Amino acid sequence: MHVRYSLAPLAISALFSAPAFAAGLAVNVEIPRLNVSEYHRPYVAAWIERADNSVAGTLAVWYDVRTKTNNPEGEGTKWLKDLRQWWRRGGRELAVPVDGVTGATKPAGKHQLSFTEGTGAMPKLAPGAYKLVVEAAREVGGREVVSIPFQWPPTTAAQPTGTGKEELGEIKLELKP
Amino acid sequence: MTHFTLRTAALAIALSAASLAQAHNAWLLPSSTVFSKADTVSVDAAISNDLFVANHAPLRLDGLQITAPDGSSVKPESEAKLKLRNVFDVSVAQQGTYRIAVINSGAFASWKDKATGQTKRARGSAETIAKDIPADAQDVTITQSSGRIETFVTVGKPSALKPTGQGLELITSGSPTDLAKGEKATFTLHIDGQPAKDLDVTVTAGNTQYRDKLEELKLKTDDKGQFSVTWPAAGMYWLDASTKDNKTSVPQAKERRLSYAATLEVMP
Numbered sequence: 001m002h003v004r005y006s007l008a009p010l011a012i013s014a015l016f017s018a019p020a021f022a023a024g025l026a027v028n029v030e031i032p033r034l035n036v037s038e039y040h041r042p043y044v045a046a047w048i049e050r051a052d053n054s055v056a057g058t059l060a061v062w063y064d065v066r067t068k069t070n071n072p073e074g075e076g077t078k079w080l081k082d083l084r085q086w087w088r089r090g091g092r093e094l095a096v097p098v099d100g101v102t103g104a105t106k107p108a109g110k111h112q113l114s115f116t117e118g119t120g121a122m123p124k125l126a127p128g129a130y131k132l133v134v135e136a137a138r139e140v141g142g143r144e145v146v147s148i149p150f151q152w153p154p155t156t157a158a159q160p161t162g163t164g165k166e167e168l169g170e171i172k173l174e175l176k177p
Numbered sequence: 178m179t180h181f182t183l184r185t186a187a188l189a190i191a192l193s194a195a196s197l198a199q200a201h202n203a204w205l206l207p208s209s210t211v212f213s214k215a216d217t218v219s220v221d222a223a224i225s226n227d228l229f230v231a232n233h234a235p236l237r238l239d240g241l242q243i244t245a246p247d248g249s250s251v252k253p254e255s256e257a258k259l260k261l262r263n264v265f266d267v268s269v270a271q272q273g274t275y276r277i278a279v280i281n282s283g284a285f286a287s288w289k290d291k292a293t294g295q296t297k298r299a300r301g302s303a304e305t306i307a308k309d310i311p312a313d314a315q316d317v318t319i320t321q322s323s324g325r326i327e328t329f330v331t332v333g334k335p336s337a338l339k340p341t342g343q344g345l346e347l348i349t350s351g352s353p354t355d356l357a358k359g360e361k362a363t364f365t366l367h368i369d370g371q372p373a374k375d376l377d378v379t380v381t382a383g384n385t386q387y388r389d390k391l392e393e394l395k396l397k398t399d400d401k402g403q404f405s406v407t408w409p410a411a412g413m414y415w416l417d418a419s420t421k422d423n424k425t426s427v428p429q430a431k432e433r434r435l436s437y438a439a440t441l442e443v444m445p
Contacts, residue, residue, distance in 0.1 A: 079213065
């Protein structure tokens with residue numbers, strides 16, 4: 001719900017403002033390769049959190065979106081609550097699936113996501129302190145949260161990183177002024 | 178109506194005034210407290226010393242009341258009466274917070290039989306208890322009891338719970354299913370809708386059988402009936418409080434015993 005924006009203002013802003021001036025960010029999420037007997041790809045949520053821990057916007061949610069039992073929401077919605085922190089902070093207010101936000105679970109490796117402020121999943125952010133939060137939860141596995149604080153709007157191109165220990169690898173935030 | 182054995186009567190007393198003796202704990206244990214969407218929650222109901230280990234007696238479900246987020250009443254399913262616990266399922270279909278409660282309200286009496294001099298006991302409702310006592314009974318004592326044992330389950334986004342305004346009850350600021358380790362939660366205890374001041378509250382983590390000390394948090398409500406808990410660890414917790422007053426609705430009763438117990442889940 002929060003991340004759905006009408007397209008009209010976007011079209012207008014695309015017409016009247018040069019895209020080069022819109023700040024953006026990229027998130028690189030590494031899902032580690034794990035040597036376990038029963039492996040399931042983790043559910044992952046990435047979101048931007050304000051200083052008061054409220055969700056400014058959900059950037060991505062990866063879960064089991066297969067619809068083999070004709071469930072239009074996807075098979076895995078039952079377990080979305082296991083992304084506990086995201087769920088509690090605002091995930092439960094999102095009606096999944098959401099175009100450009102929800103997607104299938106990803107294999108081990110590095111996954112790059114790019115966002116421009118005010119378009120797609122990334123909302124317009126008021127200047128201030130924020131956190132990028134990435135949470136992963138795996139069936140018959142563990143759960144991990146990695147957060148990276150940042151200031152918005154970015155003044156210089158910076159690449160703060162954070163690293164998970166078990167369920168997440170390196171999380172890289174690329175700030176594009 | 179029913180004449181109970183000594184043991185059952187003692188249990189009834191223990192139930193309604195848990196702090197008065199080394200009483201057993203009455204609890205409900207939901208299989209989950211947070212659901213993404215419509216689902217089924219399975220609930221254990223038992224009375225035992227160890228939390229939440231069903232090793233003593235089942236909790237009677239006569240006073241079971243399940244309230245959906247929209248205020249409607251929900252019937253339990255697949256109810257089973259086992260030797261050590263009672264079990265039931267609840268289909269949680271609506272978005273919001275469900276209240277699952279066992280309410281024990283009633284009265285119990287004890288008297289000396291005139292002919293034999295033996296002590297007799299009876300338990301019943303506030304309305305009928307007087308009829309159970311023979312006219313020639315001596316040393317009659319009637320005590321009213323009002324107890325609530327409950328737990329909460331949320332589907333999707335939590336909804337506000339409507340206070341009942343009856344007996345001892347817990348009012349949560351925020352949702353009772355939104356508790357997390359290291360965070361502070363504030364609660365208010367009410368008696369008949371009014372703040373319960375200076376009341377002792379204990380909060381005990383489950384799995385008591387796996388530690389040497391009970392490590393219960395002993396708290397007290399302030400002038401506004403409020404108290405707060407900073408959750409030391411994740412897990413299922415049992416919160417309980419009890420008190421007594423003289424606001425009885427049974428004319429012959431001198432005392433009303435009030436008790437409250439809630440099972441709350443704290444997430445890591």
